[in-house]
Amino acid sequence: MSRTSFGTVTLVLALWLAGLGASAQFAKFAVPFSYVHLQYPDAETELGWLLTLISSVGAVLGMTAGVLVARAGLGRTVVTALFLGGAISLWQSTLPALPVMLFSRVFEGISHLMIVVAAPTLMAQLASDRYRGLCMTLWSTFFGVSFALMAWFGLSFVEDQGLGALLTGHGTYMILTGLVIWVCLNRFGPTLSLPAEGISLAIVLKKHLDAYRSPNVAAPAVGWFFYTLTFVSLLTLLPELLPPESRATIAGLLPLVSIAVSLFFVSALLSRFSAVAVTVLGFALSAVAIALFFAGFSLPFVCIGLFSALGLIQGASFASVPELNLTNEARATANGAVAQMGNLGNLIGTPILLVVLANGGPPAMLMTVLGLYCAGGLAHLVLRRVRNSCAIQQQP
Template identity: 35%
Template structure:
């Protein structure tokens, strides 16, 4: 690969693959009512979070596993596995079996969110790396926005089964494109470390865990806000708009990070969120809600851009991305059940968001400060 120029075509393909990774969460978020109707008296919201289980347990290991098999092979395995699982989910089955497919799907999701950004940044020249990671950071918001538009149409036509099958078909269609177009990134064959020692090494190094900490705190907000805030504001039309507001901030963060260190921009986003979510609780304003989502979008993109800022080598970036996956999955797993407790109240949602943003500004801020000092 010639990293003196950025391969935007391949980066676009990998980012598009990332949209299908985001759909692994979004397809359940936007079919939750139909899913609950199909599985009455079952804890349906856990089906959204179940994809996170593998990431929680193995996120930190994933970076090394990607290094062992190579990023290209990891993406191919993940796309193929995810396609098969999605097609299976389109069949009728007991709730327990469906939850099992979600856990398996979590393995594919984990490999994608670790390998894809590692490959994208490797395909970019140094001056474009922050922009590329800012673009990567939009994958979740764009994926949610697109599915918010198309899922109701597909569900009205063929039910929730058609939604899951359509996801599997799209994954199957993108597989040959990735197979033929994407080069090898990172030499395969790295040794897998001791599980306990690995976690100690990652979480003892702020250059690895600081972006992940910011990302995990952010993810505890995003999915829950998209799921619950539109109904609380009595504005269901916001469901596809909130992700768009979020990703506008995320996309902008990649360009802002060329002038402002991403490790600082993340904290600025949290600080703005504290003010905006407090105003949202007081006013119930849709405009303020959109501004709050833009601020969290800045934080989301900045956390991704901070990975190459603090880690120059692909192997180090893979480890940092593994920590991102682990703490990000903890955030998505815990956020939805927590916000469900206050789902009917704008003030309740805003209040929880304020507390989370305060934690982000303080805790992630200290971690980023330590990371910058260790990188000097």
């Protein structure tokens, strides 16, 4: 392996590690939530904001992040965001009063957003055409892997060392990862930047309009919205519907099944099919898995089949960003849209399904999820038809 190739692989892996740190900005409070409640025993609904404030920032500012990344540069943005996130987590380890902790989560949301926009854009720029799909598939696992690691090791760590120690560890991890990426960029990284843009309310609004009118930029984000409406929601709600004797085992298995399918099957499928086609296949199979419940199959079987199918959407959605958008500027914009729609889906998905579950029971909830998957697949097909129509019109 040449020095350049080694440096590229190292930098790509370091960027994926940055993604794990960004996901842990959610997981460090979501997974040990009972310990968070012990720390703030007088808080009730306010604690939910610890989980949702980051999503709120991304839902509002996701597209704006694409403009800011263009101004600051990809590598500089990732490193700065990691240092910012690390410093905030170290400060949070002092366990301040809840209003102050909530205020810090707003700035942490900015750190998270800049990482999830700039890091995958940088990975796509670093990778060759041959390995770009594999890199994006690897990136797509960051959320699930981070939550799994937090469940396996974080809970016992908090039990032994306390919540503050976990936050200290996360902050240290973020800063060290930022240092590794900074060193790799200086030693191995080519010039990695995007055309600088001014920033104003008019520019941001125009960016939103242009992005969601583009069938290339909007497609990954629209599909991702339907995915995120259900993924975290189902991880939260489905375990309570499973038989008590198998609940813990299946709940722990579901994200791992999704990650495994994303890593080992999506890459193989992308060598023969487009990322959009694999994403549509994932939505179709997810709908079929839900339909099996109404055909009389057991819920544990349905859950495993469903999360296997969701792994296709997970991996192929990120791979569709560089596939559909050929310039780094367009990719940054598309990743901003993905972040925006993903955060919006995470923000409203669980409340929506909770209302449906409370009023109609599990069958109504699962039928709603089935409908969302059909809508996600159909949205991709419609946008593909629009792209084909535009291509025909542009032919001489």
